[in-house]
Amino acid sequence: MQTLLEQSDPQISDIIDRERIRQNTTIQLIASENFTSPAVIAAQGSVLTNKYSEGYPHKRYYGGNVVVDEAEDLAIERACNLFGAEHANVQPHSGANANMGVFLALLHPGDKVLGMRLDQGGHLTHGSPVNFSGRFYDFCAYGVHESTEQLDYEEIANLAREERPKMIIAGATAYPRAIDFAAFREIADEVGALLMVDAAHIAGLIAGGAHANPVPFADIVTFTTHKTLRGPRGGAILCRDQYATAIDKAVFPGMQGGPLMHVVAAKAVAFHEASRPEFRDYAASVVLNASALANALAGHGFRIISGGTDNHLMLVDLRPFEVTGKVAQECLDVAGITTNKNAIPNDPAKPFVTSGLRLGTAAVTTAGMGEEQMVEIAELIATALRSADDSSVLAAVREQAGALCSKFTPYP
Numbered sequence: 393m394q395t396l397l398e399q400s401d402p403q404i405s406d407i408i409d410r411e412r413i414r415q416n417t418t419i420q421l422i423a424s425e426n427f428t429s430p431a432v433i434a435a436q437g438s439v440l441t442n443k444y445s446e447g448y449p450h451k452r453y454y455g456g457n458v459v460v461d462e463a464e465d466l467a468i469e470r471a472c473n474l475f476g477a478e479h480a481n482v483q484p485h486s487g488a489n490a491n492m493g494v495f496l497a498l499l500h501p502g503d504k505v506l507g508m509r510l511d512q513g514g515h516l517t518h519g520s521p522v523n524f525s526g527r528f529y530d531f532c533a534y535g536v537h538e539s540t541e542q543l544d545y546e547e548i549a550n551l552a553r554e555e556r557p558k559m560i561i562a563g564a565t566a567y568p569r570a571i572d573f574a575a576f577r578e579i580a581d582e583v584g585a586l587l588m589v590d591a592a593h594i595a596g597l598i599a600g601g602a603h604a605n606p607v608p609f610a611d612i613v614t615f616t617t618h619k620t621l622r623g624p625r626g627g628a629i630l631c632r633d634q635y636a637t638a639i640d641k642a643v644f645p646g647m648q649g650g651p652l653m654h655v656v657a658a659k660a661v662a663f664h665e666a667s668r669p670e671f672r673d674y675a676a677s678v679v680l681n682a683s684a685l686a687n688a689l690a691g692h693g694f695r696i697i698s699g700g701t702d703n704h705l706m707l708v709d710l711r712p713f714e715v716t717g718k719v720a721q722e723c724l725d726v727a728g729i730t731t732n733k734n735a736i737p738n739d740p741a742k743p744f745v746t747s748g749l750r751l752g753t754a755a756v757t758t759a760g761m762g763e764e765q766m767v768e769i770a771e772l773i774a775t776a777l778r779s780a781d782d783s784s785v786l787a788a789v790r791e792q793a794g795a796l797c798s799k800f801t802p803y804p
């Protein structure tokens with residue numbers, strides 16, 4: 393396939409080659425990224441991309457869907473089995489679209505929604521004023537406790553009693569601790585709210601048994617398929633049967649046209665991979681690696697937000713090193729370590745600068761790294777950030793990062 397591309401479009405072919413080299417030779421610590429399997433990539437790069445399949449299996453608007461119907465049926469069945477859900481919609485093109493589908497199905501414009509503060513770990517689609525969610529719905533927000541830097545369920549309950557939201561959203565994009573879904577259910581029941589869990593980040597941990605499953609507690613669960621779940625880039629919605637018709641109508645024709653059948657097939661492949669016993673070992677290793685990385689970074693003098701991690705990610709307070717998140721991200725990029733700057737709770741710095749880094753271990757664990765390598769990575773990060781303006785130190789770290797990656801290459 394790659395040679396065909398090389399012949400017809402050498403420019404794009406070269407870009408793909410160089411991106412593969414970048415992924416193979418530098419350390420990937422972005423908490424929302426992973427390395428999909430060659431099987432997922434094969435399904436995604438297939439002729440299924442040619443098919444128009446507006447509608448749902450066995451109820452399509454165009455002909456010729458008998459074969460691809462089987463792919464979507466399998467994806468739905470596998471998603472339901474993997475998470476123990478009554479109904480699944482596997483068509484959302486992304487996590488943001490999955491959330492949009494839920495809001496469109498279950499809310500009216502102007503309805504009140506309680507979600508997590510964006511500057512303390514919530515997602516853009518949980519009420520940011522620059523996002524459709526913040527423009528069309530009336531969001532109010534809970535944060536983390538000032539001293540523990542963890543969710544404070546008593547405070548969330550008080551806010552819910554005051555605000556009487558129609559829907560409560562649990563789930564985050566930068567929260568390193570386990571989420572207590574039973575506590576959220578109790579709060580939602582007390583105030584008569586729907587409970588939606590946005591499990592975008594932790595879906596793979598849930599599938600692999602390394603985080604509690606929200607499905608028994610939530611009315612609706614959305615997730616992305618490309619983060620810890622390690623599938624193709626995309627989204628999905630799980631719900632109770634009573635919401636199935638409304639959810640399906642909201643996704644199509646409510647907000648999307650034809651589904652990406654090549655991606656739906658790749659989601660089915662990923663669900664199958666995640667149902668295997670090896671994936672349970674993978675999820676457990678991701679969490680062990682995150683703890684090991686957080687501990688080792690703390691040993692070098694970094695402050696770990698909330699004192700540690702229960703999942704695949706951590707938030708690092710960089711102020712002890714007197715570098716901003718922006719500078720740290722840039723200098724680690726030079727040093728061959730890919731990260732993202734991230735606001736920490738009550739961050740004094742501006743959102744584009746920040747005082748923190750968000751690091752995750754889903755990708756490096758897929759590449760085969762273990763706790764020993766996490767200690768080495770922490771050392772590399774500390775060395776780079778102690779000499780953030782010394783290009784010879786950064787070059788030396790880059791060399792060591794490359795040597796480490798040569799033993800753990802995701803796409804040899």
Ligand SMILES: *Cc1c(COP(=O)(O)O)cnc(C)c1O
Nearest residue numbers: 486487488515564565590592593
């Ligand atoms: C990543 C993420 C999303 C959005 O996923 P996209 O596929 O980037 O649209 C939604 N919610 C949460 C909590 C996320 O972390």
